[in-house]
Amino acid sequence: xxxxxxxxxxxxxxxxxxxxxxxxxxxxxxxxxxxxxxxxxxxxxxxxxxxxxxxxxxxxxxxxxxxxxxxxxxxxxxxxxxxxxxxxxxxxxxxxxxxxxxxxxxxxxxxxxxxxxxxxxxxxxxxxxxxxxxxxxxxxxxxxxxxxxxxxxxxxxxxxxxxxxxxxxxxxxxxxxxxxxxxxxxxxxxxxxxxxxxxxxxxxxxxxxxxxxxxxxxxxxxxxxxxxxxxxxxxxxxxxxxxxxxxxxxxxxxxxxxxxxxxxxxxxxxxxxxxxxxxxxxxxxxxxxxxxxxxxxxxxxxxxxxxxxxxxxxxxxxxxxxxxxxxxxxxxxxxxxxxxxxxxxxxxxxxxxxxxxxxx
Numbered sequence: 001x002x003x004x005x006x007x008x009x010x011x012x013x014x015x016x017x018x019x020x021x022x023x024x025x026x027x028x029x030x031x032x033x034x035x036x037x038x039x040x041x042x043x044x045x046x047x048x049x050x051x052x053x054x055x056x057x058x059x060x061x062x063x064x065x066x067x068x069x070x071x072x073x074x075x076x077x078x079x080x081x082x083x084x085x086x087x088x089x090x091x092x093x094x095x096x097x098x099x100x101x102x103x104x105x106x107x108x109x110x111x112x113x114x115x116x117x118x119x120x121x122x123x124x125x126x127x128x129x130x131x132x133x134x135x136x137x138x139x140x141x142x143x144x145x146x147x148x149x150x151x152x153x154x155x156x157x158x159x160x161x162x163x164x165x166x167x168x169x170x171x172x173x174x175x176x177x178x179x180x181x182x183x184x185x186x187x188x189x190x191x192x193x194x195x196x197x198x199x200x201x202x203x204x205x206x207x208x209x210x211x212x213x214x215x216x217x218x219x220x221x222x223x224x225x226x227x228x229x230x231x232x233x234x235x236x237x238x239x240x241x242x243x244x245x246x247x248x249x250x251x252x253x254x255x256x257x258x259x260x261x262x263x264x265x266x267x268x269x270x271x272x273x274x275x276x277x278x279x280x281x282x283x284x285x286x287x288x289x290x291x292x293x294x295x296x297x298x299x300x301x302x303x304x305x306x307x308x309x310x311x312x313x314x315x316x317x318x319x320x321x322x323x324x325x326x327x328x329x330x331x332x333x334x335x336x337x338x339x340x341x342x343x344x345x346x347x348x349x350x351x352x353x354x355x356x357x358x359x360x
Contacts, residue, residue, distance in 0.1 A: 006049040010360040018086035030089030031291035033082040033261045043083040047071040064266045081238035081263045088264025096344035107302040114338035115300035117312035118145030128169035135170045142334035144309035145179035153185035183209035190219045197227040207232040220250035235285035240270045258285035260292045275305040286311040297339040325353045
């Protein structure tokens with residue numbers, strides 16, 4: 001089964017899908033992290049696609065290494081790994097369809113029947129009270145926690161920050177038994193992160209996400225030693241080698257790989273083995289409610305380390321809410337996501353919707 005075409009699709013100038021076609025008529029779909037769709041589109045088209053045409057689609061390990069090493073001067077992280085992720089997810093979709101099995105079966109079967117998810121609020125425009133009322137609403141919908149994004153990313157202690165006020169308001173409204181998670185997107189210097197972490201401990205926050213600069217593993221190690229609250233990091237790590245250093249140097253408590261960033265399902269599996277080796281749980285970074293969530297769902301149910309509720313973005317998504325690009329959207333039911341019992345990822349795309357939203 002040979003690869004005949006790689007189709008890079010941009011929707012609404014920011015959402016990036018990848019479709020892999022084969023000579024046996026099987027087609028796979030993947031998604032790329034939407035950090036800059038036109039940059040990753042260029043990498044797929046000019047750096048990766050020429051390496052794949054005519055290759056055996058089922059040779060996923062060999063093809064992953066080829067995509068990683070041949071254009072290595074692009075750098076072993078960031079846009080290159082994001083682009084590889086889209087292709088790799090599509091190849092696993094094809095492999096499942098060829099075997100007539102859901103992808104999770106190819107990954108070892110179900111370790112758990114389904115995955116609990118928490119509601120991830122991406123808003124930074126709500127008041128603490130408005131955020132609290134939203135959190136209560138998602139608690140009542142059955143979600144298994146609520147995460148706030150409460151500070152200016154990479155602000156170096158000098159920007160908008162209502163973390164403590166928001167957590168206080170949320171805790172007062174949802175009660176003591178509902179998990180609150182905090183993501184500040186690399187907002188603080190080390191001394192401030194320690195101070196904030198202690199305050200969040202007092203408020204019963206479950207995990208404290210990305211408080212420090214992503215590259216400063218030594219500071220993460222000192223933070224982890226200084227506080228009791230679980231420190232969660234990993235959305236800006238893309239390979240097993242980076243996760244190795246995050247674990248051994250950063251000493252973080254919870255790992256957060258994202259399948260549409262970290263090179264796809266192939267590399268995620270290896271990161272999961274690394275997590276097990278070091279006895280670390282995984283709570284993924286997951287912001288894309290369509291293909292990304294479907295790929296994650298197969299990993300959640302088949303990966304022992306995905307033991308806690310996983311992330312689900314609750315913000316409006318035009319390709320899910322306005323013009324759905326698939327006919328069978330995978331969405332939470334009472335705070336739980338179960339992958340479809342269909343071949344591959346189980347995604348049924350609406351080609352008319354894709355054509356309507358396509359911008360490349």
